[in-house]
Amino acid sequence: MQKGKFITIDGVEGAGKSTQITFICDYLKSKGINVVLTREPGGTELGEKIRTLLLNPETKSMHSDTELLLMFAARNEHINAKIRPLLQAGDCVLSDRFTDASYAYQGGGRGLDMRRIAELESWVLQDFVPDMTLLLDVPVELGMSRVESRGKKDRIELEDIDFFNRVRESYISRSKQFPDRIKLIDSSKTVEHTTQQIKVILDLL
Ligand SMILES: Nc1ncnc2c1ncn2[C@@H]1O[C@H](COP(=O)(O)OP(=O)(O)OP(=O)(O)O)[C@@H](O)[C@H]1O
Numbered sequence: 001m002q003k004g005k006f007i008t009i010d011g012v013e014g015a016g017k018s019t020q021i022t023f024i025c026d027y028l029k030s031k032g033i034n035v036v037l038t039r040e041p042g043g044t045e046l047g048e049k050i051r052t053l054l055l056n057p058e059t060k061s062m063h064s065d066t067e068l069l070l071m072f073a074a075r076n077e078h079i080n081a082k083i084r085p086l087l088q089a090g091d092c093v094l095s096d097r098f099t100d101a102s103y104a105y106q107g108g109g110r111g112l113d114m115r116r117i118a119e120l121e122s123w124v125l126q127d128f129v130p131d132m133t134l135l136l137d138v139p140v141e142l143g144m145s146r147v148e149s150r151g152k153k154d155r156i157e158l159e160d161i162d163f164f165n166r167v168r169e170s171y172i173s174r175s176k177q178f179p180d181r182i183k184l185i186d187s188s189k190t191v192e193h194t195t196q197q198i199k200v201i202l203d204l205l
């Protein structure tokens with residue numbers, strides 16, 4: 001695997017992103033690759049402040065376009081202040097969520113026009129896309145049951161099951177649209193079952 005790859009991991013709540021990203025990080029490090037972990041929304045000091053605005057359940061009302069713009073404002077900071085410089089330095093960057101989540105949540109979930117999201121994507125990212133996206137797929141109820149014990153839900157997690165089913169469907173349809181980049185992974189079984197599939201994919205990088 002060459003240095004300087006940008007890998008993103010995405011999927012609905014409880015799909016196993018945060019669990020698997022730790023494995024991916026350790027696995028790539030064991031191959032002698034410098035890996036930096038990051039997440040969205042957030043990843044920078046300013047981006048994390050925007051994350052708080054987005055996810056705090058006390059933010060009672062937010063227009064869907066505002067949500068989309070804040071996601072991309074945080075992403076603009078993330079890409080310019082962190083991701084690009086790291087990739088240029090030859091590091092591998094691993095992000096817990098990225099632009100596919102905007103298509104899934106603000107597009108699929110909130111029902112915003114996908115073309116509007118595409119306009120923001122081309123403005124903020126130009127033609128920059130991840131080298132690889134691992135899409136962890138799990139039925140929504142199963143994912144939710146995994147994270148139930150975490151307690152307090154964030155502002156977006158408070159949405160209903162139909163919202164998350166639309167999110168999941170949008171993720172799946174993106175993986176069909178970009179089959180070379182987005183690897184759809186069955187994350188409905190054990191942690192090890194998911195890890196094993198990821199390992200096979202990473203070995204091909
Ligand atoms: N196949 C699996 N892969 C990963 N985690 C799993 C799997 N099966 C069960 N789990 C468990 O599900 C829980 C939620 O996983 P995790 O926090 O990684 O999800 P997430 O996708 O990061 O969720 P969120 O979107 O809320 O951040 C963890 O306790 C994890 O151990």
Ligand SMILES: [Mg+2]
Pocket residue numbers: 017018019096
């Ligand atoms: Mg997580």
